Amino acid sequence: xxxxGRHPRIKVFTLSEVTSVRGYVGNFNVTVHKxxxxxxxxxxxxxxxxxxxxxVVTPDEFNIGLSSRKAIYIPFPQAVPSAYxxxxxxxxxxxxxxxxxxxxxxxxxxxxxxxxxxEIKLKVGTVIVATGMDVYDPQEMDEYGYTRxxxxxxxxxxxxxxxxxxxxxxxxxxxxDRRAPRSIAFIQCVGSRSSKKGGPYCxxxxxxxxxxxxLMLKEHYPEMDVKVFYIDIMAFGKGFEDxxxxxxxxxxxxxxxxPGQIREDPxxxxxxxxxxxxxxxxxxxxxxxxxxxxxxxxxxxxxKETQEMLTLQTTSDGFYLEAHPKLxxxxxATKGIFFAGCAESxxxxxxxxxxxxxxSARAMRLMNSGExxxxxxxxxxxxxxxxxxxxxxxxxxxxxxxxxxxxxIPAHINEAAxxxxxxxxxxxxxxxxxxxxxxDVQIESQIDSILEEDPADKILTFACNWxxxxxxxxxxxxxxxxxxxxxxxxxxxSGRVDKKFIWRAxxxxxxxxxxxxxxxxxxxxxxxxxxxxxxxxxxxxxxxxLGIRKERLQLEWISAAEGIRFSGVMKKMGELxxxxxxAEIEDTRRLLEKQKRGK
Amino acid sequence: xxxxxxxxxxxxVYVCHCGLNIAGTVDCDAVARFAEGLANVVISKDNEYLxxxxxxxxxxxxxxxxxLNRVVVASCSxxxxxxxxxxxxxxxxxxxxLVEMANLREQCSWVHSSQPRExxxxxxxxxxxxxxxxxxxxxxxxxxxxxxxxxxxIGGGVAGIQAALDLADSGxxxxxxxxxxxxxxxxxxxxxxxxTMDCSI
Numbered sequence: 001x002x003x004x005g006r007h008p009r010i011k012v013f014t015l016s017e018v019t020s021v022r023g024y025v026g027n028f029n030v031t032v033h034k035x036x037x038x039x040x041x042x043x044x045x046x047x048x049x050x051x052x053x054x055x056v057v058t059p060d061e062f063n064i065g066l067s068s069r070k071a072i073y074i075p076f077p078q079a080v081p082s083a084y085x086x087x088x089x090x091x092x093x094x095x096x097x098x099x100x101x102x103x104x105x106x107x108x109x110x111x112x113x114x115x116x117x118x119e120i121k122l123k124v125g126t127v128i129v130a131t132g133m134d135v136y137d138p139q140e141m142d143e144y145g146y147t148r149x150x151x152x153x154x155x156x157x158x159x160x161x162x163x164x165x166x167x168x169x170x171x172x173x174x175x176x177d178r179r180a181p182r183s184i185a186f187i188q189c190v191g192s193r194s195s196k197k198g199g200p201y202c203x204x205x206x207x208x209x210x211x212x213x214x215l216m217l218k219e220h221y222p223e224m225d226v227k228v229f230y231i232d233i234m235a236f237g238k239g240f241e242d243x244x245x246x247x248x249x250x251x252x253x254x255x256x257x258x259p260g261q262i263r264e265d266p267x268x269x270x271x272x273x274x275x276x277x278x279x280x281x282x283x284x285x286x287x288x289x290x291x292x293x294x295x296x297x298x299x300x301x302x303x304k305e306t307q308e309m310l311t312l313q314t315t316s317d318g319f320y321l322e323a324h325p326k327l328x329x330x331x332x333a334t335k336g337i338f339f340a341g342c343a344e345s346x347x348x349x350x351x352x353x354x355x356x357x358x359x360s361a362r363a364m365r366l367m368n369s370g371e372x373x374x375x376x377x378x379x380x381x382x383x384x385x386x387x388x389x390x391x392x393x394x395x396x397x398x399x400x401x402x403x404x405x406x407x408x409i410p411a412h413i414n415e416a417a418x419x420x421x422x423x424x425x426x427x428x429x430x431x432x433x434x435x436x437x438x439x440d441v442q443i444e445s446q447i448d449s450i451l452e453e454d455p456a457d458k459i460l461t462f463a464c465n466w467x468x469x470x471x472x473x474x475x476x477x478x479x480x481x482x483x484x485x486x487x488x489x490x491x492x493x494s495g496r497v498d499k500k501f502i503w504r505a506x507x508x509x510x511x512x513x514x515x516x517x518x519x520x521x522x523x524x525x526x527x528x529x530x531x532x533x534x535x536x537x538x539x540x541x542x543x544x545x546l547g548i549r550k551e552r553l554q555l556e557w558i559s560a561a562e563g564i565r566f567s568g569v570m571k572k573m574g575e576l577x578x579x580x581x582x583a584e585i586e587d588t589r590r591l592l593e594k595q596k597r598g599k
Numbered sequence: 600x601x602x603x604x605x606x607x608x609x610x611x612v613y614v615c616h617c618g619l620n621i622a623g624t625v626d627c628d629a630v631a632r633f634a635e636g637l638a639n640v641v642i643s644k645d646n647e648y649l650x651x652x653x654x655x656x657x658x659x660x661x662x663x664x665x666x667l668n669r670v671v672v673a674s675c676s677x678x679x680x681x682x683x684x685x686x687x688x689x690x691x692x693x694x695x696x697l698v699e700m701a702n703l704r705e706q707c708s709w710v711h712s713s714q715p716r717e718x719x720x721x722x723x724x725x726x727x728x729x730x731x732x733x734x735x736x737x738x739x740x741x742x743x744x745x746x747x748x749x750x751x752x753i754g755g756g757v758a759g760i761q762a763a764l765d766l767a768d769s770g771x772x773x774x775x776x777x778x779x780x781x782x783x784x785x786x787x788x789x790x791x792x793x794x795t796m797d798c799s800i
Binding site: 001003004005011016074122128130163208212215238340341349350355363366372374375436437439446452465472473484487488 | 676678679702705707711712713714717718720724725727730735736737739740741743749750751752754756757758761764765766768769770771772774775776777780781782785786787788791795796
């Protein structure tokens with residue numbers, strides 16, 4: 001931590017949040033909102049005198065409320081930056097009539113109530129997402145009585161208690177009588193491996209954390225009776241099994257089975273755990289003077305906001321999805337953005353550090369050459385065809401297109417800023433925009449080929465590269481079966497799907513057409529899929545007008561992690577296809593041909 | 600229709616077995632023979648592992664030997680190996696944008712494993728569509744843009760700290776953004792840590 005604070009090439013922004021990330025790999029424009037610390041972090045010497053007269057006393061979050069702090073405080077002694085901070089919501093303010101006492105005490109004059117929040121603009125080539133996780137809140141597990149029974153504590157509270165720098169200076173004490181318990185019981189998988197409460201996944205660290213805790217207890221209190229209630233002990237890492245054996249060797253009892261209920265003796269405040277021991281198939285009661293709930297991890301509460309800002313994807317458990325689970329385990333699907341630590345999945349310190357080094361190496365690999373190649377899938381304007389209407393400018397999510405209506409200067413595309421979503425090409429009323437590598441002719445050739453034979457049998461699907469096509473791949477990796485009549489046409493974004501592609505498909509005898517893209521907020525091209533929705537709604541209206549059943553055109557949002565959903569949607573499309581009669585297809589064909597001739 | 604210098608399209612089709620991943624369900628030989636009969640297809644082969652060194656070599660040799668100016672690789676998802684085959688073809692002198700893939704593994708053999716006949720018919724159809732598309736592809740030149748040599752690290756826990764140090768020690772400017780008043784994250788709250796049983800900070 002100290003090395004980071006001192007490093008000449010690391011600028012640390014604390015009390016800060018990234019509010020926007022725009023641009024593309026190698027060239028991201030970042031805005032950071034830095035909250036006012038109200039204490040000059042460069043000048044503060046962390047002497048602590050400022051806190052002496054502060055009248056505000058509030059629970060100390062670092063010690064999970066097991067101790068108190070003032071409104072001006074240092075988060076913990078080794079904090080980086082090593083500087084005090086004022087919480088403006090708790091502080092009474094600088095008005096000398098009301099308070100301002102800390103200002104008088106600070107001789108160096110580091111306290112500045114006029115400090116304001118700042119917006120900081122940065123330009124970076126790569127981004128590493130190391131946003132971490134939240135610890136599971138066990139209050140919903142009423143059977144364990146956390147907060148109702150004072151001697152039931154969480155593993156995080158235990159961590160602060162046994163810490164020599166913590167509120168009890170390393171003493172394990174019961175909150176009811178402030179003495180060390182003679183017996184202690186750990187309950188594993190609190191918030192993990194349950195489909196009902198918490199997450200269905202293993203939180204990875206809790207077994208070994210408990211093993212570590214038991215060893216520390218046996219070191220400090222050799223006589224203490226220590227029991228661990230578990231489903232499976234996950235001791236798969238290097239050196240883990242040794243620790244587990246040591247713990248058993250020290251006399252810690254491991255009992256297979258999670259307690260169904262904890263009851264408190266109202267007089268002694270001791271706890272009685274009822275558990276089905278699955279090794280003996282006996283219903284057992286165990287006494288403990290203290291219970292520690294071994295908490296699992298969950299995705300951060302604000303994970304969704306970061307996800308939307310960086311156009312990331314998540315797995316069904318809410319942790320971020322990597323570009324490939326084996327071959328690109330620290331890359332996100334968005335180029336230039338990498339994962340480190342628990343943001344991607346629960347992991348211990350060693351794995352977090354390993355992943356951090358891996359992602360920094362991946363980032364360096366990208367930045368080292370000094371330049372990157374942009375895939376040649378950008379838009380090109382045919383200036384002769386451009387009628388200077390400005391629709392493309394309006395729909396471009398990247399503001400990559402400029403034009404001058406008054407002087408009749410046609411649209412111009414900034415190729416470095418264009419990401420190739422193709423929304424402009426789909427919306428251009430005069431077909432003046434061509435997407436390199438995803439031209440109209442190329443996509444139409446696929447439609448024609450697919451519908452050349454047995455069109456009535458086919459389920460034509462347009463799938464965006466990032467979400468729906470990836471979701472189809474994920475269905476494959478998961479071996480989820482769906483009707484073999486499905487045919488995908490990949491575009492970079494659902495925004496590329498021109499309305500003429502859909503009409504062409506119906507004209508060629510498609511019974512049903514599906515357009516699929518990323519969920520709103522997940523679109524890889526900021527919000528290009530909003531235009532997809534608008535376009536499809538327009539087509540639905542036209543279909544209704546023409547007397548074509550609008551159900552035959554479906555729009556679905558399928559994420560890269562939703563393999564199950566993909567196969568489900570495909571089965572649904574199969575059922576829908578079965579409702580379309582040959583006569584209906586023929587009618588549509590004739591109708592559309594007639595309309596075409598009419599034009 | 601895009602044309603080569605001689606005006607003639609010369610397409611090579613390569614159907615990958617991917618061990619038994621594809622060949623266990625799809626009759627790869629039948630797919631390759633089907634493709635042989637399609638317009639502009641000069642050569643059509645099936646191979647055990649196209650992504651392997653000899654697999655890539657096979658395509659490269661054919662590009663040179665048969666003067667191929669379009670290549671269709673029917674194997675896994677382009678999201679996995681499109682860069683591999685683009686690179687291989689590019690090394691043999693073919694513009695990488697003249698390569699098209701048909702997804703026979705993730706979107707055919709794996710999802711229709713109980714219907715091998717239908718899966719084979721679908722595979723043929725997918726290859727046919729890829730051939731239609733490859734006929735229309737045009738060579739492209741990629742744009743090179745400069746990279747800003749600095750990194751944003753979001754989150755100052757143990758992972759963010761390690762990433763920031765690795766990057767900064769290697770000479771890159773790092774901006775480390777942390778929501779709380781100090782870096783350290785949850786790690787700072789821990790006492791001893793496994794498996795070494797030493798202090799966390």
